Amino acid sequence: MTLPNTPSAAFDVSVEDVSVTYNNGTVAVFDATFRLEPGTICALVGINGSGKSTLFKTLMGFLTPAKGQVRIGGEPVAAAQKRNWVAYVPQAEEVDWSFPVSVYDVVLMGRYGYMNFLRIPRAADKRSVEESLRRVQMWDFRDRQIGELSGGQKKRVFLARALAQQGRVILLDEPFTGVDVKTEAAIVELLRELRAAGNIMLVSTHNLGSVPEFCDHAVIINRTVLAAGPIAESFTEANLARAFGGVLRHFRFDESTVQPHDGRAITVLSDDERPLVFGKDGHLEFKERRQHEDVVKARTTPEDER
Numbered sequence: 001m002t003l004p005n006t007p008s009a010a011f012d013v014s015v016e017d018v019s020v021t022y023n024n025g026t027v028a029v030f031d032a033t034f035r036l037e038p039g040t041i042c043a044l045v046g047i048n049g050s051g052k053s054t055l056f057k058t059l060m061g062f063l064t065p066a067k068g069q070v071r072i073g074g075e076p077v078a079a080a081q082k083r084n085w086v087a088y089v090p091q092a093e094e095v096d097w098s099f100p101v102s103v104y105d106v107v108l109m110g111r112y113g114y115m116n117f118l119r120i121p122r123a124a125d126k127r128s129v130e131e132s133l134r135r136v137q138m139w140d141f142r143d144r145q146i147g148e149l150s151g152g153q154k155k156r157v158f159l160a161r162a163l164a165q166q167g168r169v170i171l172l173d174e175p176f177t178g179v180d181v182k183t184e185a186a187i188v189e190l191l192r193e194l195r196a197a198g199n200i201m202l203v204s205t206h207n208l209g210s211v212p213e214f215c216d217h218a219v220i221i222n223r224t225v226l227a228a229g230p231i232a233e234s235f236t237e238a239n240l241a242r243a244f245g246g247v248l249r250h251f252r253f254d255e256s257t258v259q260p261h262d263g264r265a266i267t268v269l270s271d272d273e274r275p276l277v278f279g280k281d282g283h284l285e286f287k288e289r290r291q292h293e294d295v296v297k298a299r300t301t302p303e304d305e306r
Contacts (some may be wrong), residue, residue, distance in 0.1 A: 010073075010074065011038050011073045011074075011168060011198075011200075012035055012036060012037050012038065012073070012074075012200070013035065013036040013059070013070075013071075013072050013169055013200055013202070014035050014069075014070070014071045014072075015032055015033060015034050015035070015055075015059075015068070015070050015225075016033055016068050016069050016070075016071075017031055017032070017033055017067065017068035017069075018031075018032045018033070018058065018065045018067065018068035018069070018070060019031060019032070019065060019066050019067040019068060020051075020054050020055075020058055020063055020064075020065055020066060021066040027223075028051050028054040028223070029051040029054050029055060029058075029221075029223055029224065030223060030224050031068075031224050031225075032051070032055065032068070032221070032224055032225045033068075033225055033228075034219050034225050034228035035228075036169075036200050036202065036217065037200070038198045038199070038200060039195050039196070039197075039198050039199070039200075040195065040200050040201065040216060040217050041191050041192070041195050041201045041203065041214060041215045041216055041217070042200075042201065042202050042203065042215060042216075042217040042218060042219060043203050043204075043205055043211045043215040043217070043218040043219070043235070044056075044202055044203060044204040044205070044218075044219050044221065045204075045205065045208070045211065045218055045219070045220050045221070045235070045240070045243065046220065046221040046222050046243050046244075047222065047243065047244055047245070050221050050222045050223060050243070051221050051222070051223050051224075052173075052204045052221060053173075053204075055221070056088070056171050056173060056202075056204065058070060058077070059072070059077065059086060059169075059171060059202070060077070060081070060086055060088060060171070061077040061078055061080075061081050061086075072085055072086060072168075072169060073085060073168065080169075082113075084113040084114065084165055084166065084167060085167055085168045085169055086167055086168075086169045086170075086171065087110065087161070087162035087165040087166075087167030087169070087170045087171070088162070088170075088171045088173070089155070089158045089159055089161075089162050089170065089171065089172040089173065089175060090158060090173055091173045091174045091177065092151060092154060092155075092177065092178055094173075095146075095154075095158075097146060097147035097154075098147055099146075099147070100145060101145070101146055102142065102143055102144065102145060102146065103133070103138060103141050103142050103143070103144050103145075103146055103149070103157050104129060104133070104142040104143065106146050106157050106158070106161055107129045107132055107133055107157060107160045107161045107164050108121060108125065108129050108164070109161055110128075110129075110132070110160075110161040110162060110163070110164035110165035111125040111128060111129065111164055111165070113165065125164075128163075128164045128166070129160075129164050131163075131164075132160040132161070132163035132164040133157075133160050135160065135163060135190070136156040136157070136159050136160045136163070136186070136190070137156065137186070138153065138156050138157055138160060141153065141157075151178035151179055152178075152179040152180050152182070152183030153183075155175060155178075155179050155183060155187070156183065156186070156187075159175075159187065159190065167199075168198075168199055168200065169199070169200045169201075169202070170194065170199060170200070170201045170202075171201075171202050171204075172201060172202070172203045172204065173204045174204055174205060174206065175187055175203060175205070176205060176207045176210065177206075177207075184210070188210075188213070188214045191203075191214060192214065195216075202219075203215065208240070211231070211235060212231055212235065215231060215235075216230065216231060217229060217230055217231065217234070218231055218234040218235040219234070220234055220235070220239045220240065220242075220243045221243065222242070222243045222244075222245070226239055226242050226243055227239040
Protein backbone atom coordinates (compact mmCIF):
# COMPACT_ATOMS: atom_id res chain seq x y z
CA MET A 1 0.00 0.00 0.00
CA THR A 2 1.36 3.41 -0.97
CA LEU A 3 0.57 6.19 1.46
CA PRO A 4 -0.93 9.21 -0.30
CA ASN A 5 -0.09 12.81 0.41
CA THR A 6 3.56 12.09 1.05
CA PRO A 7 4.91 14.97 3.15
CA SER A 8 6.92 17.59 1.31
CA ALA A 9 10.27 18.85 2.51
CA ALA A 10 8.46 21.75 4.18
CA PHE A 11 6.31 19.47 6.34
CA ASP A 12 7.70 19.15 9.85
CA VAL A 13 6.80 18.97 13.54
CA SER A 14 7.90 22.03 15.45
CA VAL A 15 7.76 22.37 19.24
CA GLU A 16 8.89 25.82 20.32
CA ASP A 17 9.47 26.84 23.94
CA VAL A 18 6.44 24.80 25.08
CA SER A 19 5.31 24.64 28.71
CA VAL A 20 2.29 22.60 29.81
CA THR A 21 0.57 23.14 33.15
CA TYR A 22 -2.24 20.99 34.55
CA ASN A 23 -5.32 22.43 36.27
CA ASN A 24 -3.87 21.70 39.71
CA GLY A 25 -0.92 23.95 38.93
CA THR A 26 1.58 21.18 38.24
CA VAL A 27 4.05 22.11 35.52
CA ALA A 28 4.44 18.87 33.56
CA VAL A 29 6.74 20.18 30.82
CA PHE A 30 8.57 23.49 30.55
CA ASP A 31 10.54 25.31 27.84
CA ALA A 32 10.55 22.27 25.52
CA THR A 33 11.95 22.84 22.04
CA PHE A 34 12.70 20.44 19.18
CA ARG A 35 11.95 19.94 15.49
CA LEU A 36 11.34 16.78 13.46
CA GLU A 37 11.80 16.72 9.71
CA PRO A 38 10.15 14.43 7.12
CA GLY A 39 11.56 10.92 6.93
CA THR A 40 12.51 10.71 10.60
CA ILE A 41 12.22 8.02 13.25
CA CYS A 42 12.78 9.80 16.56
CA ALA A 43 13.00 8.13 19.96
CA LEU A 44 11.37 9.96 22.88
CA VAL A 45 13.35 8.88 25.92
CA GLY A 46 12.93 9.66 29.62
CA ILE A 47 11.91 8.23 32.98
CA ASN A 48 8.29 7.72 33.99
CA GLY A 49 6.84 11.11 34.87
CA SER A 50 9.35 12.97 32.68
CA GLY A 51 6.66 14.44 30.42
CA LYS A 52 6.54 11.96 27.54
CA SER A 53 2.79 11.35 27.86
CA THR A 54 2.16 15.07 28.33
CA LEU A 55 4.07 15.78 25.14
CA PHE A 56 2.08 13.16 23.22
CA LYS A 57 -1.22 14.60 24.49
CA THR A 58 -0.08 18.06 23.44
CA LEU A 59 0.80 16.86 19.95
CA MET A 60 -2.65 15.24 19.72
CA GLY A 61 -4.43 18.38 20.88
CA PHE A 62 -5.68 16.96 24.18
CA LEU A 63 -3.63 19.51 26.11
CA THR A 64 -3.00 23.15 25.26
CA PRO A 65 0.39 24.69 26.05
CA ALA A 66 0.42 27.45 28.67
CA LYS A 67 3.35 28.91 26.75
CA GLY A 68 4.97 28.37 23.38
CA GLN A 69 3.49 26.71 20.32
CA VAL A 70 3.30 23.40 18.48
CA ARG A 71 3.01 23.41 14.69
CA ILE A 72 2.50 20.36 12.49
CA GLY A 73 3.06 20.92 8.80
CA GLY A 74 3.08 24.62 9.58
CA GLU A 75 -0.43 24.40 11.05
CA PRO A 76 -1.73 24.55 14.64
CA VAL A 77 -2.43 21.15 16.20
CA ALA A 78 -6.21 21.56 15.88
CA ALA A 79 -5.94 22.12 12.13
CA ALA A 80 -3.54 19.18 11.76
CA GLN A 81 -6.00 16.92 13.59
CA LYS A 82 -8.85 17.95 11.30
CA ARG A 83 -6.69 16.93 8.36
CA ASN A 84 -5.95 13.53 9.96
CA TRP A 85 -2.24 14.26 9.94
CA VAL A 86 -1.53 12.76 13.38
CA ALA A 87 -2.04 9.05 14.13
CA TYR A 88 -1.52 7.42 17.52
CA VAL A 89 -0.52 3.89 18.54
CA PRO A 90 -1.34 3.54 22.28
CA GLN A 91 0.18 1.54 25.09
CA ALA A 92 -1.63 -1.69 25.92
CA GLU A 93 -2.57 -0.29 29.34
CA GLU A 94 -4.65 2.45 27.71
CA VAL A 95 -7.02 0.03 25.95
CA ASP A 96 -10.08 -1.73 27.39
CA TRP A 97 -9.52 -5.17 25.92
CA SER A 98 -12.85 -6.45 27.24
CA PHE A 99 -14.79 -4.12 24.97
CA PRO A 100 -16.51 -6.24 22.28
CA VAL A 101 -15.03 -4.98 19.04
CA SER A 102 -13.51 -6.85 16.12
CA VAL A 103 -10.05 -6.36 14.65
CA TYR A 104 -11.65 -5.01 11.47
CA ASP A 105 -13.67 -2.41 13.37
CA VAL A 106 -10.62 -1.23 15.33
CA VAL A 107 -8.75 -0.52 12.10
CA LEU A 108 -11.86 1.05 10.58
CA MET A 109 -11.70 3.66 13.38
CA GLY A 110 -8.67 5.04 11.59
CA ARG A 111 -10.99 6.04 8.74
CA TYR A 112 -13.52 7.94 10.87
CA GLY A 113 -11.97 11.28 9.94
CA TYR A 114 -12.74 10.59 6.27
CA MET A 115 -16.39 9.58 6.79
CA ASN A 116 -19.57 11.63 7.16
CA PHE A 117 -21.30 12.03 10.51
CA LEU A 118 -23.13 8.71 10.09
CA ARG A 119 -19.74 6.96 9.79
CA ILE A 120 -20.80 4.80 6.90
CA PRO A 121 -17.64 3.39 5.26
CA ARG A 122 -17.18 3.86 1.55
CA ALA A 123 -15.34 1.54 -0.80
CA ALA A 124 -12.12 3.54 -0.29
CA ASP A 125 -12.38 3.11 3.49
CA LYS A 126 -12.90 -0.64 3.22
CA ARG A 127 -10.02 -0.93 0.78
CA SER A 128 -7.72 1.00 3.11
CA VAL A 129 -8.62 -1.23 6.07
CA GLU A 130 -7.91 -4.38 4.09
CA GLU A 131 -4.61 -3.06 2.74
CA SER A 132 -3.50 -1.96 6.21
CA LEU A 133 -4.36 -5.29 7.84
CA ARG A 134 -2.60 -7.21 5.10
CA ARG A 135 0.46 -5.03 5.49
CA VAL A 136 0.81 -6.08 9.16
CA GLN A 137 -0.16 -9.72 8.41
CA MET A 138 -3.45 -9.50 10.34
CA TRP A 139 -6.10 -9.77 7.60
CA ASP A 140 -6.88 -13.37 8.52
CA PHE A 141 -7.76 -12.18 12.04
CA ARG A 142 -10.17 -9.44 10.91
CA ASP A 143 -13.25 -11.01 12.49
CA ARG A 144 -11.51 -11.91 15.77
CA GLN A 145 -12.35 -9.97 18.94
CA ILE A 146 -9.47 -7.66 19.78
CA GLY A 147 -9.25 -8.98 23.35
CA GLU A 148 -8.54 -12.51 22.10
CA LEU A 149 -5.26 -11.57 20.47
CA SER A 150 -1.74 -11.84 21.83
CA GLY A 151 0.21 -8.74 22.85
CA GLY A 152 2.13 -8.64 19.59
CA GLN A 153 -1.01 -9.12 17.50
CA LYS A 154 -2.79 -6.28 19.32
CA LYS A 155 0.12 -3.99 18.59
CA ARG A 156 -0.02 -4.90 14.90
CA VAL A 157 -3.73 -4.07 14.81
CA PHE A 158 -3.19 -0.57 16.19
CA LEU A 159 -0.35 -0.06 13.75
CA ALA A 160 -2.80 -1.02 11.00
CA ARG A 161 -5.24 1.58 12.35
CA ALA A 162 -2.53 4.23 12.05
CA LEU A 163 -1.81 3.08 8.48
CA ALA A 164 -5.50 3.25 7.58
CA GLN A 165 -5.68 6.80 8.93
CA GLN A 166 -2.80 7.70 6.57
CA GLY A 167 -1.32 10.07 9.12
CA ARG A 168 1.79 11.99 8.17
CA VAL A 169 2.93 11.94 11.80
CA ILE A 170 2.69 8.71 13.83
CA LEU A 171 3.09 8.73 17.61
CA LEU A 172 3.95 5.33 19.07
CA ASP A 173 3.76 4.83 22.83
CA GLU A 174 5.99 1.93 23.97
CA PRO A 175 5.44 -0.13 20.80
CA PHE A 176 7.87 -2.90 21.84
CA THR A 177 6.53 -3.59 25.33
CA GLY A 178 5.10 -7.09 25.59
CA VAL A 179 5.85 -8.12 22.00
CA ASP A 180 7.92 -11.03 20.74
CA VAL A 181 11.12 -10.73 18.74
CA LYS A 182 9.37 -11.42 15.44
CA THR A 183 6.81 -8.67 16.04
CA GLU A 184 9.50 -6.22 17.12
CA ALA A 185 11.42 -6.87 13.90
CA ALA A 186 8.22 -6.44 11.86
CA ILE A 187 7.44 -3.12 13.58
CA VAL A 188 10.97 -1.83 12.96
CA GLU A 189 10.77 -2.82 9.29
CA LEU A 190 7.42 -1.05 8.92
CA LEU A 191 8.79 2.11 10.55
CA ARG A 192 11.69 2.09 8.12
CA GLU A 193 9.29 1.81 5.18
CA LEU A 194 7.26 4.74 6.50
CA ARG A 195 10.44 6.77 6.99
CA ALA A 196 11.39 6.10 3.37
CA ALA A 197 7.93 7.39 2.38
CA GLY A 198 8.64 10.64 4.21
CA ASN A 199 6.57 10.12 7.35
CA ILE A 200 7.58 11.34 10.80
CA MET A 201 7.54 8.83 13.67
CA LEU A 202 7.97 9.79 17.33
CA VAL A 203 8.50 6.65 19.41
CA SER A 204 8.30 6.68 23.20
CA THR A 205 10.38 3.80 24.53
CA HIS A 206 12.22 2.46 27.56
CA ASN A 207 13.96 -0.10 25.35
CA LEU A 208 17.22 1.84 25.18
CA GLY A 209 19.27 -0.88 23.54
CA SER A 210 17.10 -0.87 20.42
CA VAL A 211 17.09 2.91 19.90
CA PRO A 212 20.35 3.15 17.88
CA GLU A 213 19.21 0.17 15.83
CA PHE A 214 16.22 1.85 14.18
CA CYS A 215 16.05 5.53 15.21
CA ASP A 216 17.97 8.30 13.48
CA HIS A 217 17.06 11.02 15.99
CA ALA A 218 16.30 11.22 19.70
CA VAL A 219 14.60 13.63 22.09
CA ILE A 220 15.84 13.20 25.66
CA ILE A 221 13.35 14.59 28.17
CA ASN A 222 13.06 15.14 31.90
CA ARG A 223 10.27 17.72 32.20
CA THR A 224 12.18 19.74 29.63
CA VAL A 225 14.10 18.72 26.54
CA LEU A 226 17.67 18.02 27.62
CA ALA A 227 18.89 17.10 24.17
CA ALA A 228 17.42 16.69 20.69
CA GLY A 229 18.95 15.83 17.36
CA PRO A 230 20.71 13.03 15.47
CA ILE A 231 21.45 9.90 17.51
CA ALA A 232 25.22 10.48 17.53
CA GLU A 233 24.74 13.92 19.08
CA SER A 234 21.78 13.45 21.41
CA PHE A 235 21.75 9.81 22.49
CA THR A 236 24.92 9.94 24.55
CA GLU A 237 25.93 8.47 27.88
CA ALA A 238 26.11 11.95 29.43
CA ASN A 239 22.65 12.99 28.23
CA LEU A 240 21.06 9.73 29.36
CA ALA A 241 22.68 10.08 32.78
CA ARG A 242 21.14 13.56 33.08
CA ALA A 243 17.73 12.29 32.01
CA PHE A 244 17.55 9.19 34.17
CA GLY A 245 19.41 10.47 37.21
CA GLY A 246 20.46 7.10 38.62
CA VAL A 247 17.25 5.25 37.74
CA LEU A 248 19.03 3.00 35.26
CA ARG A 249 21.35 0.23 36.34
CA HIS A 250 24.84 1.44 35.50
CA PHE A 251 27.76 -0.95 35.08
CA ARG A 252 31.25 0.06 34.05
CA PHE A 253 33.87 -2.42 32.95
CA ASP A 254 37.35 -1.00 32.55
CA GLU A 255 40.91 -2.24 32.40
CA SER A 256 40.70 -3.43 36.02
CA THR A 257 37.83 -5.80 35.22
CA VAL A 258 38.73 -7.05 31.74
CA GLN A 259 41.73 -8.78 30.24
CA PRO A 260 44.74 -6.42 30.42
CA HIS A 261 45.51 -6.85 26.73
CA ASP A 262 41.87 -6.20 25.72
CA GLY A 263 41.72 -2.49 26.48
CA ARG A 264 38.07 -2.24 25.47
CA ALA A 265 36.40 -0.62 28.45
CA ILE A 266 32.63 -0.42 28.17
CA THR A 267 29.71 1.08 30.06
CA VAL A 268 26.35 -0.69 30.24
CA LEU A 269 23.13 1.19 30.98
CA SER A 270 20.16 -1.08 31.60
CA ASP A 271 16.50 -0.63 32.48
CA ASP A 272 16.15 -4.43 32.74
CA GLU A 273 14.56 -4.62 29.29
CA ARG A 274 17.48 -4.40 26.91
CA PRO A 275 20.90 -3.00 27.82
CA LEU A 276 22.58 -0.10 26.09
CA VAL A 277 26.35 -0.37 25.65
CA PHE A 278 28.80 2.50 25.34
CA GLY A 279 32.44 2.09 24.42
CA LYS A 280 35.47 3.43 26.22
CA ASP A 281 35.29 6.83 24.54
CA GLY A 282 31.55 7.22 25.07
CA HIS A 283 30.49 6.08 21.60
CA LEU A 284 27.61 3.67 21.10
CA GLU A 285 28.16 -0.04 20.62
CA PHE A 286 25.36 -0.83 18.18
CA LYS A 287 23.30 -3.92 18.86
CA GLU A 288 21.46 -6.34 16.67
CA ARG A 289 18.81 -8.95 17.39
CA ARG A 290 19.37 -12.57 16.38
CA GLN A 291 16.41 -14.73 17.19
CA HIS A 292 16.13 -14.62 21.00
CA GLU A 293 19.57 -13.17 21.63
CA ASP A 294 20.90 -9.65 21.79
CA VAL A 295 24.33 -9.41 20.20
CA VAL A 296 26.72 -6.51 20.70
CA LYS A 297 28.54 -5.95 17.43
CA ALA A 298 32.26 -6.31 17.97
CA ARG A 299 34.48 -3.28 17.59
CA THR A 300 37.56 -3.51 15.44
CA THR A 301 40.77 -3.31 17.42
CA PRO A 302 43.90 -1.48 16.26
CA GLU A 303 45.39 -4.86 15.41
CA ASP A 304 42.42 -5.64 13.13
CA GLU A 305 42.88 -2.42 11.21
CA ARG A 306 46.49 -3.16 10.30
